[in-house]
Amino acid sequence: MQPMYHGIVNSPVTELADEIDADATTIEVVDGSKLPNAPNIATIGTGEDAETILYEQKTGNILSDVTRGFQGTAKAWPAGTKVSRMFTEYDHASFRQNIQELNTTLSDHTGNPVIHPRVFQQDTPPDNPQDGDLWINTSDDVYQGTVFAQLQQEIAAHKAEIATSTQLGHVKVGQNLAIDPDGTLHAQASGGKKVARFVIGTSTAGWTENDVDYLCDGVDDQEEINAAIQALPASGGEIVILDGTYNIGARIDVNKNSVTIRGNGSATVLKRMWNSGSNEGVITLNSVSNCKIENLQIDGNRSAYTSTNNCGIYLFSSDNNTITGNTFNNNSRGIYLTDSHNNTITGNTCNYNNFGIYLYLSDNNTITGNTFNDNDNASGIYLANSDNNTITGNTCNNNDTGITLSSSDNNTVTGNTCNNISFGIYLYASDNSTITGNICNKNGYGIYLIDSNNNTITGNTCNNNSEGITLFSSNNHTITGNTCIRGTGQPSDYTSSQYTIHLSGSGNSYNLISSNNCMGKDVAIDGGPGNTSVNNKYN
């Protein structure tokens, strides 16, 4: 590096105090303050004959340890010759040289040199390839001199994907990439925190080892996926599964926290190829939290694998996880939670299972905006011994039962659509829940409560059921503002066994039934003390 010297504003001028000869190394000027502190350079004289000197010391008006003819020729000068800190050729030359040197020798914060790849587009490999060099032959095959070049190639591939898709298997548009000193490529989280991420593809869909970190082959594909999960750091990370059908012969085991497994929607299919001996999912979350499973299609392959233990996804003792945007079809249970709390299940589709979603001993979960259709012989949503859950805005059609609460208390069931075969919403031994604003049409029973107490049933629409709302051995309910009519609400629209609201049997007590629309048939009360039916509109 060449030494570079400070300048001084406006280059003020002083003069030589005495004449000097060409060998003088101590020079007195009239006003030393007009020159910068030493070491520095100064120009004696003006024009093409000027001499630039280098002075190592400056004390008052005395310059000492002077190198004469630093630029230009050393010569004798008379007293009164002008001396100033002019901008010189040396200044410019030292700038250039130092910048060039920095450009080739600069180290990053880790101490590693910054590599400037050279790109050779030619038929033959370049001579003496260096770190980072890329050679692109006429067939557009890309070769690299070192691993750095390979990373450059990967980045180029990612950029190409970013340019052509709004959401990719690898990274999202706008997501930054970072390279660790060990050569690991990361997506960067919004806060700048690095996220470990592995990409999985399958050769059956045309992916190659150059595309992915783990390449499946269509047989026991869980092995590569589980290997990727195990390769993530203990702090978790992302697994991206690219388009293709993956044959899963044993469970995909998520056994560390903060793992995200993401697919490309219906294009990423995980297909079950085994029967589970105990409750298992194609993906199983075992005692983990803050994981996210999204945009996968899990095919339970129920025509070939019929065990009732077969689940699409199984959460065991796992809290604060998110399951979103997935499809879980043809399982015994699409989604199954045991002893799992505070999870968010949103925007999933669970069709053609035995149960769409099943919660057991699982509290404070949110189940919102999912679709649970055509789940035969059982429920779209089934809660057993599960309390304080929120079930909102789901569609549960053409199941045997839309939503079942069994021995489950303090749940909120709001704004769901349940048009099914037997029951729209069914409560068994379940207390203190709120059933509000649901649509339960064309069921056998719109809303049916048995052995349940202290629930609030308000603002629901239960039309064209055999029975709109039915209570059996159930006490202390508030049933208000519901609409339960058949046809156009004429008495002729009802047979003897069809009801709007029906307190069935003699075991119901202290229920309040008021302000409901029961056009065509008034509330029927078979028995029981303390039931009040008032202000219901029936004709």
Place this chain on the structure above:
Amino acid sequence: MFRMLGKRVELIRYIVKWQETQGEETIEMEERCVSEEHKNEIEQKLTERGIPFSTESIAQAGNEWFEGLEFDSYDEALEVFNAGREAYEQKKQLQELTDNLRLRADIDYLAIMTGVDV
């Protein structure tokens, strides 16, 4: 044994019982039927679904007086039903007598005030 359809009493003539499987539970169901037509309708539905059922006839001899009466609540109806027909008739006669006396008093008052013989 009776039910209320709104304010109107309907005597229970039959009870049809069966079991439904709901999820993992088997639940006991029953329908209290107020007519043979009602009973037949339930039995036909269960037969079509292949569900076994049993039907019990309820003896209502002596209770026919109660059929079709209207009350504000099941509790009020049950109180009358338990008291029996004689008590109901006595109470009804007493109520009618009270109503007649009250009406006669109203008419007499109007006659005095208007000077018109009634």
